[in-house]
Amino acid sequence: MRNLLLGTAMLAASTCAALAQDTVRMATEGAYPPYNFINDANEVDGLDIDVGNEICARAELDCTWVTNDWDSIIPNLVSGNYDAILAGMSITDQRDEVIDFTQAYFPPDPSAYAGMGDVDVGSAVIAAQTGTIQAAHVAETGATLVEFATPDETVAAVRNGEVDAVLADKGFLAPIVSEDPDLEFIGEDVILGKGIGIGLRESDTELKEKMDAALTSMKEDGKLAELMAKWFPDVDPNF
Numbered sequence: 001m002r003n004l005l006l007g008t009a010m011l012a013a014s015t016c017a018a019l020a021q022d023t024v025r026m027a028t029e030g031a032y033p034p035y036n037f038i039n040d041a042n043e044v045d046g047l048d049i050d051v052g053n054e055i056c057a058r059a060e061l062d063c064t065w066v067t068n069d070w071d072s073i074i075p076n077l078v079s080g081n082y083d084a085i086l087a088g089m090s091i092t093d094q095r096d097e098v099i100d101f102t103q104a105y106f107p108p109d110p111s112a113y114a115g116m117g118d119v120d121v122g123s124a125v126i127a128a129q130t131g132t133i134q135a136a137h138v139a140e141t142g143a144t145l146v147e148f149a150t151p152d153e154t155v156a157a158v159r160n161g162e163v164d165a166v167l168a169d170k171g172f173l174a175p176i177v178s179e180d181p182d183l184e185f186i187g188e189d190v191i192l193g194k195g196i197g198i199g200l201r202e203s204d205t206e207l208k209e210k211m212d213a214a215l216t217s218m219k220e221d222g223k224l225a226e227l228m229a230k231w232f233p234d235v236d237p238n239f
Contacts, residue, residue, distance in 0.1 A: 023062050024207065025082035026052050030067040032151055032172060034231040035088030035196075038067075047231040048086040051105050052198075054223060058214040071131050071149065074099060077199060083207065084200055088169070090193030092133065100202045102211045104195030105224060106232075107239035111137070113186040114173050115158055115165030121187055124164035127154040133192045134167040158183070171232060195239070 028036040028048050039045040044065045056063035066082055077085055077099060090108070091101045111134050113121050122143055128135035130147040138145045146163050148154045154166040155176055165186055166173070177183045200208050218224040225237035 023064050024056065024084060026056075026063050026065050026084050026086055027068045027073060027077065027082040028052075028065060028085070029070050029073065029087045031070075032088050032169075033175075034171065036086070047106070047227060048088060050227045050230070051218075051224070052084075052086045054218060054227065055198075055211050055214040058217060059210040061210065069149075070129065074199065078201060080201075083204065084198050084211070086198055088196055089199050090133065091195055091197045092193055095199070100200045100204070100208060101197035102200065102208055103215055104197045104239070105215055105218075106196035106228065107235065108191055108193050108195050109235075110170045110189035111167055111192050112170040112173055112189050113165045113167050114155075114177050114183050115186050116182050116184070119164045119186050121165060121167075125162075127157045127163040127166040129154055129168065134169075137190060137192060138167055155183075171235075 028044055028046075030036055030038050030044050032046075034046050036044060036046040036048040044067065049065065052063065052065075055061075068076055068082070070087070073085055073087060073089075074095070076082065088106075088109075089095075091104060095101070113119070113126070115124075122141050125144040125146060126138045127146050127148060128138050129151050130149055135145060135147055146157065148157060151168055151172060154168060155173075157163045158166050159180075159182070167190070170185075170189060173185070177185060198211055200211075215224070228235055228237045
């Protein structure tokens with residue numbers, strides 16, 4: 001999933017550990033289906049939420065969900081506004097310098113280009129969400145990068161002709177491409193990141209241990225594979 005490029009972001013000191021609180025506050029974006037989104041009941045839903053709820057049940061944690069915009073989701077974690085991030089967040093070296101991660105609960109999701117016709121992605125105008133590793137990858141290819149605040153805006157930019165193509169997680173783009181006859185995947189997939197994990201403050205070692213133990217048990221008894229199959233039926237759960 002998208003990898004927020006931290007740049008000069010600084011790790012703020014946390015005044016209290018998550019487990020010292022009555023409730024573990026879980027943050028997600030709520031705008032990146034099928035990882036996370038707001039459903040018809042106006043509740044957060046998706047793979048991230050199912051995984052988080054199962055972890056909380058197994059670790060006997062009292063958890064609550066909040067939503068936060070993508071571009072500030074890490075700064076608000078380190079400043080103590082919540083205690084964990086489950087937002088389709090890929091584990092990267094850049095992030096790991098500022099926050100900690102559990103083990104991965106989803107393999108690296110291929111990124112893919114989608115457009116409305118044959119495009120040379122190395123020289124075209126490409127949309128990507130601001131602050132993602134897809135945006136950094138586009139910039140490195142020599143293409144013209146146009147950044148947008150939300151993933152939906154990147155797709156809209158392709159449809160209205162602002163850009164030639166979008167680069168995003170294939171899991172996000174696949175249902176959009178399948179339902180829009182004007183859109184198609186372009187070229188080969190691009191593998192970015194080290195899999196998706198839960199983002200935590202470096203100081204919250206006890207919370208990390210509890211969550212990792214729950215994830216290990218979910219992998220061993222097949223529950224994680226079941227949740228992956230629910231939201232990503234074509235992804236191999238044995239990663």
